[in-house]
Amino acid sequence: MSVNWSQLQTLLWLRWRLTRNQWRRGGAVNVVIAIIATVIGLGVAAAGFVGGVAGGAMALGQASPTTIMYVWDALAGAFLFFWATGIVAEIQRSETIDLRRLMHLPVTLREAFVLNYIVSHFRFSILVVLPAMLGLALGLIVGHGLVMALLFPLVLGFFFMITAWTYCLRGWLVALMVNPRRRRAVVMGITLAFVLLAQLPNLVFNVWPGGPRHVRGKVPADRAAAEEFMAATARKNSAMKHSLEVANMTVPPLWLPFGAGELAAGRVWPAVWGAAGMWVLGAWGLRRAYRSTLRFYAGQTRRKPAAPRAVEAAAKPGGLILLERELPAVPPAAAALALANFRSLTRAPEVKLALGTNVAIMLVMGLMAFWRTRATISATVSPFAATGVVVITFFGLVQLLFNHFGLDRSGFRALVLTPASRSHILLGKNLSFLPFALGVFAVLELAAVVLARPPIAAIAAACMQFAACFLVIGALGNCFSIIAPYRISSGSLKPTKLKPLMTLIIVASQMLFPLFMAPVFLPVGLGALCAHFGWLPGGAVNLVLSLLLVAASVAVYGFTLKPLGRLLERREQQILQVVTQEVE
Amino acid sequence: MELAIETNGLTRCFGDVRAVDGLDLRVETGRFYGFLGPNGAGKSTTIKMLTGLLAPTSGTMRVLGQNLADATRAREVKQRVGVVPEDLALFDNLTAREYLTFIGRMYLLPLPTVRERCGELLAMMDLQNEEKKLTLEYSHGMKKKLALAAALLPNPDLLFLDEPFEGVDPVSSRVLRETLHHCVKRGTTVFLTSHVLEIVEKLCTDVGIIAKGRLVSQMTMDDIRKTGSLEERFLAAVGGGHAEAQKLSWLEE
Numbered sequence: 001m002s003v004n005w006s007q008l009q010t011l012l013w014l015r016w017r018l019t020r021n022q023w024r025r026g027g028a029v030n031v032v033i034a035i036i037a038t039v040i041g042l043g044v045a046a047a048g049f050v051g052g053v054a055g056g057a058m059a060l061g062q063a064s065p066t067t068i069m070y071v072w073d074a075l076a077g078a079f080l081f082f083w084a085t086g087i088v089a090e091i092q093r094s095e096t097i098d099l100r101r102l103m104h105l106p107v108t109l110r111e112a113f114v115l116n117y118i119v120s121h122f123r124f125s126i127l128v129v130l131p132a133m134l135g136l137a138l139g140l141i142v143g144h145g146l147v148m149a150l151l152f153p154l155v156l157g158f159f160f161m162i163t164a165w166t167y168c169l170r171g172w173l174v175a176l177m178v179n180p181r182r183r184r185a186v187v188m189g190i191t192l193a194f195v196l197l198a199q200l201p202n203l204v205f206n207v208w209p210g211g212p213r214h215v216r217g218k219v220p221a222d223r224a225a226a227e228e229f230m231a232a233t234a235r236k237n238s239a240m241k242h243s244l245e246v247a248n249m250t251v252p253p254l255w256l257p258f259g260a261g262e263l264a265a266g267r268v269w270p271a272v273w274g275a276a277g278m279w280v281l282g283a284w285g286l287r288r289a290y291r292s293t294l295r296f297y298a299g300q301t302r303r304k305p306a307a308p309r310a311v312e313a314a315a316k317p318g319g320l321i322l323l324e325r326e327l328p329a330v331p332p333a334a335a336a337l338a339l340a341n342f343r344s345l346t347r348a349p350e351v352k353l354a355l356g357t358n359v360a361i362m363l364v365m366g367l368m369a370f371w372r373t374r375a376t377i378s379a380t381v382s383p384f385a386a387t388g389v390v391v392i393t394f395f396g397l398v399q400l401l402f403n404h405f406g407l408d409r410s411g412f413r414a415l416v417l418t419p420a421s422r423s424h425i426l427l428g429k430n431l432s433f434l435p436f437a438l439g440v441f442a443v444l445e446l447a448a449v450v451l452a453r454p455p456i457a458a459i460a461a462a463c464m465q466f467a468a469c470f471l472v473i474g475a476l477g478n479c480f481s482i483i484a485p486y487r488i489s490s491g492s493l494k495p496t497k498l499k500p501l502m503t504l505i506i507v508a509s510q511m512l513f514p515l516f517m518a519p520v521f522l523p524v525g526l527g528a529l530c531a532h533f534g535w536l537p538g539g540a541v542n543l544v545l546s547l548l549l550v551a552a553s554v555a556v557y558g559f560t561l562k563p564l565g566r567l568l569e570r571r572e573q574q575i576l577q578v579v580t581q582e583v584e
Numbered sequence: 585m586e587l588a589i590e591t592n593g594l595t596r597c598f599g600d601v602r603a604v605d606g607l608d609l610r611v612e613t614g615r616f617y618g619f620l621g622p623n624g625a626g627k628s629t630t631i632k633m634l635t636g637l638l639a640p641t642s643g644t645m646r647v648l649g650q651n652l653a654d655a656t657r658a659r660e661v662k663q664r665v666g667v668v669p670e671d672l673a674l675f676d677n678l679t680a681r682e683y684l685t686f687i688g689r690m691y692l693l694p695l696p697t698v699r700e701r702c703g704e705l706l707a708m709m710d711l712q713n714e715e716k717k718l719t720l721e722y723s724h725g726m727k728k729k730l731a732l733a734a735a736l737l738p739n740p741d742l743l744f745l746d747e748p749f750e751g752v753d754p755v756s757s758r759v760l761r762e763t764l765h766h767c768v769k770r771g772t773t774v775f776l777t778s779h780v781l782e783i784v785e786k787l788c789t790d791v792g793i794i795a796k797g798r799l800v801s802q803m804t805m806d807d808i809r810k811t812g813s814l815e816e817r818f819l820a821a822v823g824g825g826h827a828e829a830q831k832l833s834w835l836e837e
Contacts, residue, residue, distance in 0.1 A: 323685040324695055336689030340678060347677035347718065413673035414734075416637055418690040419662035569655050573639045580671065 048132030056139020069261030157278035337428025358396030423565025457539030
């Protein structure tokens with residue numbers, strides 16, 4: 001297949017212009033940051049190459065084959081991590097040069113495929129890691145002899161295999177994402193999988209009974225026991241080393257480290273087979289990618305067309321749909337917006353992603369922090385765990401609560417056009433988040449009960465603190481949503497077209513968030529103090545003060561709602577301009 | 585003569601560009617007003633200002649007799665106005681019925697009325713079989729029809745329709761035209777922008793032509809018919825005669 005050089009140059013230029021325009025849209029500060037990042041990237045690439053040569057020639061000149069394998073493992077692992085991060089970011093972006101934007105031009109499908117594949121190599125992760133790998137290979141030739149030159153086909157085979165299969169995966173995802181609803185679900189699924197995968201080492205390391213944390217420990221004072229301990233540790237280390245070797249031998253992306261280790265040991269054939277295997281696998285991946293592109297282009301997807309899901313009993317004669325329900329003591333317009341927004345949020349994969357990720361990460365962190373020490377948590381500390389859950393719950397929701405209108409996008413236009421009171425709009429927005437906050441709080445509080453066993457009074461106080469926080473954070477969120485709104489691209493929680501000042505406000509609001517939440521620790525802190533000095537029962541103090549906190553929060557929320565409604569009325573046109581900005 | 589829309593020196597700037605430049609508009613109540621102009625003339629910007637989606641840089645606006653500068657009055661006006669904005673105003677994650685129910689409830693209509701009107705509007709726009717789809721999955725034409733249904737739902741005294749027929753199929757378009765005619769007969773004022781001169785010619789009683797942000801012509805359709813066609817009037821008003829003079833050199837060879 002022939003590739004037209006001029007067209008390839010044009011596509012590279014297009015890719016560059018899209019990237020450059022994206023930087024420029026962000027303002028001057030963004031351009032400066034991007035330039036600095038590029039310079040740093042190029043510097044890292046150059047340093048990686050020089051460091052690789054020096055490290056390979058000197059530091060690893062006398063290293064054992066196992067050490068060399070581990071070094072390559074680390075390099076391959078780092079590349080795969082950055083590569084995967086790039087993929088996650090890429091599928092959330094709409095600026096890919098897809099076939100729909102190419103096929104009306106004078107190129108054949110095959111040419112378009114090849115051009116696109118070549119262009120897909122211009123990635124930051126390749127730019128940074130490839131020179132380091134090539135430098136290391138060069139250095140190892142100096143240190144271990146010419147046999148290490150076989151590392152070059154190994155390295156190139158590694159990149160070919162990874163990029164080809166990534167391209168295949170992306171083609172498959174593109175076919176999946178033709179349906180806009182499914183597109184968001186796919187983006188969400190991949191991001192969530194990536195986040196959870198990134199947390200896996202934490203769990204293995206800290207929680208899994210066979211993990212390294214559990215293997216390590218203090219050497220017993222008794223000599224016999226110490227010897228037994230050392231022998232057990234050695235056995236486990238040896239088993240781990242064996243597992244790593246097996247993994248290097250069997251997992252294709254690790255054939256590069258395996259081949260490097262074998263070459264260092266003077267064994268050529270494993271490296272040859274490894275390189276050949278990776279090139280063959282890469283070619284297979286590319287062939288699959290091309291065939292799926294062909295099928296996609298011809299509309300021959302084997303998948304059944306997405307059947308519209310039964311949303312709810314909308315058509316049920318006589319039955320009330322959710323949006324037709326009333327909320328007791330809530331003004332009709334606020335209730336309508338609360339229910340519509342709630343319904344909308346339950347269907348937004350990006351919201352599920354945010355909530356799911358937060359809960360998962362918090363559970364992992366909770367397990368890491370408390371799992372091994374759960375039996376020794378004192379009665380003084382456990383009430384803090386119950387209150388801590390309140391803080392963690394809202395910390396995870398801050399992006400949603402502080403940017404009410406960002407997810408509305410064009411829908412915000414309907415709110416501007418509506419005759420409803422703006423304070424009712426804010427009330428409705430706040431109420432729509434309540435079930436989510438309550439759900440996350442319930443799950444995490446349950447985990448806290450299992451891990452830290454706080455007393456009933458502390459749990460009841462935490463419930464009141466939750467209510468207080470919901471009101472105060474609601475008022476603060478209303479304020480931030482009006483003053484510093486930003487658009488969120490569909491299918492992700494990624495802010496788009498952020499101005500530097502806005503970025504600063506968002507970062508500041510998230511960094512200062514613990515400060516906003518500090519008062520919630522007052523009841524439990526004072527309770528602990530009273531109990532410590534024997535002045536009053538800690539639980540009772542915690543309960544009473546939490547009740548006062550609720551009363552104060554109700555006053556704050558009630559006092560701010562109308563003025564913030566007026567502020568919303570004054571700023572709604574500016575907010576509309578921000579949240580409806582289209583992204584190329 | 586009661587005016588549904590009245591603007592004086594209405595101006596909107598975007599940086600150095602004056603998108604709308606000192607617009608003095610008079611639309612009588614109960615009229616079907618067609619607002620025409622070439623691309624970028626300022627039609628949508630005018631509608632956005634009249635509906636509260638965009639603040640004017642200067643000038644005054646009165647809609648249904650109320651000054652829009654007064655926030656309370658502006659909200660009262662919104663209660664009596666239906667809008668199909670240029671970029672629509674739909675929530676991605678709601679179904680058509682849910683969206684219409686939401687709009688109805690925001691206009692504080694009683695629930696039985698909302699249900700009845702939703703059913704009728706969905707049937708009229710041929711969307712009743714698409715009820716389970718989210719608006720995210722709708723085609724452009726379906727989204728437009730849903731936005732039109734939402735604008736009609738509160739039975740408004742004034743309808744602002746920005747390119748309402750763009751992307752709408754001929755069957756729905758005809759039903760919609762008849763509905764709008766019926767609304768005007770009942771006393772509703774319709775303010776419509778369109779690029780399709782035939783539609784404006786058929787539907788409208790009055791026509792305003794805007795070019796480079798300025799109102800260059802405003803007259804009744806009857807007066808236009810007396811002196812020629814709407815197309816001639818339009819081309820004369822916006823200086824479209826130049827188009828014939830502009831030819832591509834390589835097509836002449």
